[in-house]
Amino acid sequence: MQDQTPSIKPDRPLYQVVIDTIVDRIASGALQPGAMLPSETQLGAELGVSQGTARKALIDLEQRGLVQRAQGRGTFVRIQTPESALFNFFRLRGRDGDRPTPVLQHQEMRQRAATEIETKTLHNAPKQVFEIKRLRALPGKDRVHEIVCVPCTLFPGLKDRAPLPNTLYVVYQQAYSCIVVRAEEQMRPLAADAATARALGIAQGESILRIDRVAYDALDRAVERRTSFIHATEHSYDVTLR
Amino acid sequence: MQDQTPSIKPDRPLYQVVIDTIVDRIASGALQPGAMLPSETQLGAELGVSQGTARKALIDLEQRGLVQRAQGRGTFVRIQTPESALFNFFRLRGRDGDRPTPVLQHQEMRQRAATEIETKTLHNAPKQVFEIKRLRALPGKDRVHEIVCVPCTLFPGLKDRAPLPNTLYVVYQQAYSCIVVRAEEQMRPLAADAATARALGIAQGESILRIDRVAYDALDRAVERRTSFIHATEHSYDVTLR
DNA sequence: TATAAGAAGTCTTATACAAGACTAGTTCAT
């Protein structure tokens, strides 16, 4: 009855079309981090929708953390700085809630075959992954030992970029247009076994926190798996539930 | 120059007025949990704004978790069920991500003077608090020992409501119109001392997870402090970062 | 039991105007 027009009628609302367009442009690198987006009016004219519809799309993107907006200034692709990345995805805090600056003490990277679970959970079912092992020191005696895994297909040439900085997510965005917007974590308390105790420089059997994280980008792709072993006596891991 | 009209010109936008009106009605109990709100059109007419403005307010309230909306059905005050409360604020998950049902094994409540930090951080700077100690069992050998603290002024007569159910937040809402919408948590790994080991029924020195939580209601009041000691070998604590 | 019409709700889109931010002049004092 209503399929009179076999034409270009998409079954999704117009603002969703606008959202998808912008997300594609950011993910493809056409819109670089920090770049200014077209204004609501321009964007609407460009895509054949009203300013209000373009606006609704931009607000949605802002809430998803992909862009930042300011009245009178414009809309900009959110730029991942070391500060913002640490603030959002490195949740260790000092006693007074202040944010410590982790110091990279050791780091090594290699390419290896993906494990079964990595192939199953990471984007594109990768056969090969880059594995980054590193040790980070916090003020005082606290330490973090991390094992990071990313698909080689998503981050080609990552191995040649060594030494990698403290905040990997900045590299993901700036070099690969991959913006991490969400991460799911599983935490469990643990007694340090021999290997991790040695890596962390603590006694075997000490209580540590193990965190398994899967990070997702703007396209909702699982782009990274990461396991952290945290020895925290003077710091706590802070999160907000909603 | 512009205060020609000493009248009813609030310096906040109209949609904010609508938001505050609804929040007040919910917090005062005029709108009970599960109750249907006026439609966008009705609400707009009632408060002298357009349907679109009322709609903007309702969408904001939905995102804050205060109401639930469904096209064609209407808008309803979010009802805290044992399931939703556990899903949102009890983050322990089994190996497969399935949600365990904790079993209340022991519980006791008493009224006592508030500690300095409780007076400082909780709403209304209470002098007296109710303290609830309880032990919850998970499938397998995992256990949770909790110490919950709430101001007596906010929850008068809570002591007479014993035995309290598994999910306190349902009681807060149904009996006191206090909807917990957010919680901030600090986690740290710990070796169980003698007292907590006894409470949890484990050996002293075993690794446990300590979580200090402050819960906030719809009015952004700190309504509860809670410390949990978690013995988790077969479960993990799952959160999402953004 | 199935179907259709209607009522009541939210959802989408468009338009008008207000308010903030930046720029380019212009003015005025030095």
Add this chain to the structure above:
DNA sequence: ATGAACTAGTCTTGTATAAGACTTCTTATA
């Protein structure tokens, strides 16, 4: 001549409104 301060203009996002489409549920009817 130079520099600071003001101002008008223009570009941006923010707020408010209205009209019609779409969804869900109920009720009447075959």
